Amino acid sequence: MVSDGSDEMPRAVKILIAGGFGAGKTTMVGAVSEIAPMSTEELLTEAGVGVDDLAGIENKRTTTVALDFGRITLNQQVILYLFGTPGQGRFWFMWDELAFGALGAVVLADTRRLETCFPSIDFFEKRGVPFVIAVNCFDGATRYDLKEVREALDVGPDVPLAMCDARDRESAKEVLVTLVEYVLSKQPLARATM
Amino acid sequence: MTAGRDNWVDDEAGPLVRPYAMTRGRTRPANSDLNMITLVVAAKDEIDTVTLDADYVAILELCHQPLSIAELAARLDVPIVVVKILVSDLIDLREVIARNPTRDVRVPDMKLLQAVLDGVRRL
Numbered sequence: 001m002v003s004d005g006s007d008e009m010p011r012a013v014k015i016l017i018a019g020g021f022g023a024g025k026t027t028m029v030g031a032v033s034e035i036a037p038m039s040t041e042e043l044l045t046e047a048g049v050g051v052d053d054l055a056g057i058e059n060k061r062t063t064t065v066a067l068d069f070g071r072i073t074l075n076q077q078v079i080l081y082l083f084g085t086p087g088q089g090r091f092w093f094m095w096d097e098l099a100f101g102a103l104g105a106v107v108l109a110d111t112r113r114l115e116t117c118f119p120s121i122d123f124f125e126k127r128g129v130p131f132v133i134a135v136n137c138f139d140g141a142t143r144y145d146l147k148e149v150r151e152a153l154d155v156g157p158d159v160p161l162a163m164c165d166a167r168d169r170e171s172a173k174e175v176l177v178t179l180v181e182y183v184l185s186k187q188p189l190a191r192a193t194m
Numbered sequence: 195m196t197a198g199r200d201n202w203v204d205d206e207a208g209p210l211v212r213p214y215a216m217t218r219g220r221t222r223p224a225n226s227d228l229n230m231i232t233l234v235v236a237a238k239d240e241i242d243t244v245t246l247d248a249d250y251v252a253i254l255e256l257c258h259q260p261l262s263i264a265e266l267a268a269r270l271d272v273p274i275v276v277v278k279i280l281v282s283d284l285i286d287l288r289e290v291i292a293r294n295p296t297r298d299v300r301v302p303d304m305k306l307l308q309a310v311l312d313g314v315r316r317l
């Protein structure tokens with residue numbers, strides 16, 4: 001039996017760090033995690049379908065998809081996990097499990113190739129996962145103002161958008177605060193406790 | 195995957211022989227609601243190293259404090275699905291206690307969200 005009652009076990013919550021290839025996902029996880037980012041693997045058939053049943057798997061060609069994640073023990077009751085999402089489209093099955101129970105997501109936007117974060121935005125919009133956009137300011141990239149980025153990404157006016165440096169702990173922390181405040185503000189009874 | 199602690203799997207065999215062997219024919223977790231952030235903690239102070247297989251003992255040794263399925267998979271260097279199967283066995287053996295995150299995310303827990311906010315502000 002798997003308990004979800006209120007015993008002494010802490011609870012785990014999850015935030016996803018998404019964005020295109022090389023957008024700084026692993027860097028951001030590492031900037032705030034209390035442990036060095038860990039990597040784990042899930043099996044995947046050649047067709048890109050996830051494995052939740054090992055029956056007959058010896059005969060199938062499989063590869064693995066790597067996920068990296070970090071951990072922040074917020075207090076004795078709550079452990080926050082940050083999961084970087086796998087970039088390639090054929091790993092969508094993994095996104096379903098990642099999104100399950102996720103509090104919200106950070107979409108890292110790399111201004112050198114903004115379009116690479118469109119699939120993440122589409123996914124979270126469709127799933128109703130609240131997300132914020134963090135514009136990762138890479139050296140040598142053309143600076144855009146946030147208004148231009150918002151227009152280019154075509155996200156709703158309520159979606160928070162901020163500049164960040166994924167390497168910087170304070171900056172990454174600010175992004176997480178923005179996300180959780182946003183998630184709270186979307187709750188019907190939020191006002192009283194904010 | 196890399197073959198983990200004992201590297202007896204040759205490249206020809208592909209990445210699946212060891213995980214399949216580890217689950218000893220079990221093909222899916224009996225507890226299907228285990229997920230990557232299900233927290234697992236040992237239920238007993240002592241580990242029964244005599245009757246339990248080494249793979250179970252390895253999990254129990256890590257779980258003297260609550261750890262997620264994802265962390266177990268990373269530490270043991272095996273795929274998540276394999277850890278789910280082994281943890282599921284350990285639950286049935288009453289060797290571990292597991293706790294899932296809030297079952298229905300559409301019923302948000304304001305106290306939990308507030309605790310997360312306070313926690314990330316303190317980072």
Ligand SMILES: Nc1nc2c(ncn2[C@@H]2O[C@H](COP(=O)(O)OP(=O)(O)OP(=O)(O)O)[C@@H](O)[C@H]2O)c(=O)[nH]1
Pocket residue numbers: 019020021022023024025026027028084087136137138139164165166167
């Ligand atoms: N200048 C600058 N460089 C960054 C920033 N964030 C990440 N980088 C660098 O960009 C490179 C890619 O960062 P990663 O964190 O590996 O990106 P990723 O999104 O995890 O990449 P994949 O997992 O391969 O998709 C690394 O060399 C980082 O050091 C940033 O905010 N500013």
Ligand SMILES: [Mg+2]
Pocket residue numbers: 025026027068084
């Ligand atoms: Mg990465």
